[in-house]
Amino acid sequence: MMYSAGKRVRRRLCGGLAALAFMASATALASPAPPNLTVDKSFGKTAGWSIGYSEALGGCLAAATFGDGTTIWFGLSAVRGNAYLAFTNPKWRSIAAGDQYDLRLQAHGQRQGHGRWGGTFVGFERGEARGLFQSGLRDNFVADLSNAGAITVEFEGRPIAKLSLVGSTDALDAVLGCQKEFAVEKAKSTGPAPARRDDEGSGSGRSSQGTGFYVSEIGHVLTNQHVIDGCSAITVTRVGSAPIKARLVAADATNDLAVLDTDRATPSAPPLAMRARVGESVYAFGFPLNGLLATTGNFTVGNVTATAGLGDDTRHIQVSVPIQPGNSGGPLVDQYGNVVGVIVSKLNALKMASLTSDLAQNVNFAIKTTIALNFLEANGILAPLNTRTSDPMTADTIAERAKAFTVRVNCN
Known part of the structure; x- marks a missing residue:
């Protein structure tokens, strides 16, 4: 497998984007100089x-x-x-x-x-x-x-x-x-305040983006506190709808929860289940990697792997559902369509790699619904509950339902 004598190509790009869309347009041509492809x-x-x-x-x-x-x-x-x-x-x-x-x-x-x-x-x-x-x-x-x-x-x-x-x-x-x-390490070396965890919250008035979901029929939205920390203006956007303004009702920095009010009635608030079980299938819907992945939301599948978080933190559950920056504050849903957790963080794989010479895969965490329910009740919001009396749903049905009650949260 050897190339024949290399000829310089002078014609424009031919062909174009099909199912495999690698390029933005025909202007994305080869680099003007050879790269120095190093691994440092x-x-x-x-x-x-x-x-x-x-x-x-x-x-x-x-x-x-x-x-x-x-x-x-x-x-x-x-x-x-x-x-x-x-x-x-x-x-x-x-x-x-x-x-x-x-x-x-x-x-x-x-x-x-x-x-x-x-x-x-x-x-x-x-x-x-x-x-x-x-x-x-x-x-x-x-x-x-x-x-x-x-x-x-x-x-x-x-x-x-x-x-x-x-x-x-x-x-x-x-x-x-x-x-x-x-990017975080570079920010530390140049002066701006670094992110406090593997999150999307910016603080200090800088813009950020995360996920949230409805928890009442009168328009309350639950998300992470770090997503809206330092915001002067907040909007939430449901797939297929225009952004609407939201105001902060309450925040709990200790448990990383915040509730917003949109003043917009919705019939889409999902029931919250009291506990998750090790081994059961769970699903995440959210808006990760703003500007990179689909704006219509991202649906991922995994399992509950432990009923405690990092260092046996009993406020959290550990899941194998793939999540990315932007998923924070989104719902973790079981096979019955109930929310069993609030996505909050993932293990810092690079720091683990420096210690173990291997990358940890899909070690992610969600806040238990019992913590979320206590927070909501303390602020006068009664979220719907479910006792799992329905039959399990198919994954595509869960995805459609989750899309209806999940929103993108933008902070400025």
């Missing part, structure tokens, strides 16, 4: 992908190497702008650093369907290997990439590599967590 700090592996940080590119990356020697790289770069994709192989000796090459990618897999994309990559060297690199990809490129089961790389009409993307969703989670961690 490693954070171990997750789902077969190596996770690291590149000083030269100013961001975090994931890489996986295959039997034919090809390595696929994707990551986020403050230097090159947005996301990037790269391929390297020691056998590709004909690639010249700085030259541009026309590549085609064919996506495969049931999760993504089938899609083709054509684009221009720049050649570069990395040690004994030669590679192809494209940057300036749109923000949600990595999310699209992780949804493909595999890709075939074609050069001059012939396939040169077929690469599995199994585990890339977990790798994307790790890259985003890494990127956020380094």
Whole structure:
């Protein structure tokens, strides 16, 4: 698998976005100069992908190497702008650093369907290997990439590599967590107040975004205190509706809860169950990674893994449901459609990696509904209760119901 003599591509991009939408537009061409693709700090592996940080590119990356020697790289770069994709192989000796090459990618897999994309990559060297690199990809490129089961790389009409993307969703989670961690560290070194936990709350009047859900038919919304901390103006937005103003009714910094009033009646307040059971299926609906993932909300599935949180904190339950920044304050729902927790935080995987040389996966936490109910009752709000007398629902039904009572919370 070796490239023939590299020719400089002078024509415009042909083809375009299909099911696999990697680029924002035809203006996202190859970088004008070869990249310095370094890994200066490693954070171990997750789902077969190596996770690291590149000083030269100013961001975090994931890489996986295959039997034919090809390595696929994707990551986020403050230097090159947005996301990037790269391929390297020691056998590709004909690639010249700085030259541009026309590549085609064919996506495969049931999760993504089938899609083709054509684009221009720049050649570069990395040690004994030669590679192809494209940057300036749109923000949600990595999310699209992780949804493909595999890709075939074609050069001059012939396939040169077929690469599995199994585990890339977990790798994307790790890259985003890494990127956020380094953003916090940079903020610490340059002066602004750092985030207090793995959250979206900004404090000090800066804008932030999280999730909340209705807890009364007269329009009360429950969220995390850290989501609205320091806000001068708050709005909540239901999928398909315009933002509406909300005012803070009460906040509990100790238990990280806050309740808002929207003055807007709603029939969508879900019942709250008194407890969650270890092993039962649970679901999260929220609005993570603002500007990167879908604005229509994100639905994830997992299990209750423990009925206590970090350090045996009895206020929390531990869940394996994947969550991201922006999920904070959202509902954790059981298979009967009841809310059994309020999403609050995730384990700091990078700090754990520095201690254990491995990345912790899907170790996330929610505030128990008993804590939330006590908080609401203390502020004169009686949320509906449920004793689980109904039959279990299908996941798609739970997702539709959760979408109806969950809102995006914006703080300015």
